[in-house]
Amino acid sequence: MRRPDYDDVIERLQAVADDYGGQLTVQGEADGYPLYHLDLPGPEGAPHFLLSAGIHGEEPGATSGLLAWCERDLAKWLHIFHIEAFPCLNPWGFERGIRYDAEGRDLNRRFRDETPPPAIQMVRDITAGKHFAMAVDMHEDCDYYGFYVYERLEHGPHVAPALLQRIALEGPLSYGEEGDDPPIEQGLVTMAWPQGKSLVEMAAERSQWPLAFYLYHVAEHVITVETPGRQPLDVRVRMQRAAAETALSFTQRRLGL
Numbered sequence: 001m002r003r004p005d006y007d008d009v010i011e012r013l014q015a016v017a018d019d020y021g022g023q024l025t026v027q028g029e030a031d032g033y034p035l036y037h038l039d040l041p042g043p044e045g046a047p048h049f050l051l052s053a054g055i056h057g058e059e060p061g062a063t064s065g066l067l068a069w070c071e072r073d074l075a076k077w078l079h080i081f082h083i084e085a086f087p088c089l090n091p092w093g094f095e096r097g098i099r100y101d102a103e104g105r106d107l108n109r110r111f112r113d114e115t116p117p118p119a120i121q122m123v124r125d126i127t128a129g130k131h132f133a134m135a136v137d138m139h140e141d142c143d144y145y146g147f148y149v150y151e152r153l154e155h156g157p158h159v160a161p162a163l164l165q166r167i168a169l170e171g172p173l174s175y176g177e178e179g180d181d182p183p184i185e186q187g188l189v190t191m192a193w194p195q196g197k198s199l200v201e202m203a204a205e206r207s208q209w210p211l212a213f214y215l216y217h218v219a220e221h222v223i224t225v226e227t228p229g230r231q232p233l234d235v236r237v238r239m240q241r242a243a244a245e246t247a248l249s250f251t252q253r254r255l256g257l
């Protein structure tokens, strides 16, 4: 298989930014790689929508899916949303197919660190004080044959039913595997609800935060999507695109836009 090429991803994202009046800027450096933020402002006062990918290096379909979505689907949303993206939060891992950063850290546990790794510091700096109508964190699960999604929400409506219906057109949903914790049912991770607690209060009880837990502080609605690493890359890329599309149309409807 061809090795993922970070420069190629960035070159193509630069073309997207140029085509649509956006900005692709270096906002940090990690393990010898520049870290990028893509900003595509919509109309004045447009709601912000966030996409992030590639925090785990061995999940190439996330960054490739985000790139494919940018190249093929993005244009039609720019009159509605202000779109921001972190296209690849672990470039060192992305090029090597390794989950962790060069120091062996799982970056997706570091969002509460006092002195976090550079990619995490970048996300916190750029999103601080902003408000996102929705944030989609794009992942893959290398051991799975089917897609699944995490959605924790204090008040509905949930996007998961529409999302899973759409994803099922592209490939299999996960019906769970032996020993899953928490269990997965028809593509949805079923998580015990924190009784009487807000998501922010729940996060406060954890010492290590994945990106989603951080995002509860800046986004109204957060989902984490996991495409199945045991399916071909083109299927996973189509699933990631479909997930972004469904999340955007859902948010457009929810906001009455």
Ligand SMILES: [Zn+2]
Pocket (backbone or CB within 6 Å): 056, 059, 139, 140
């Ligand atoms: Zn992951």
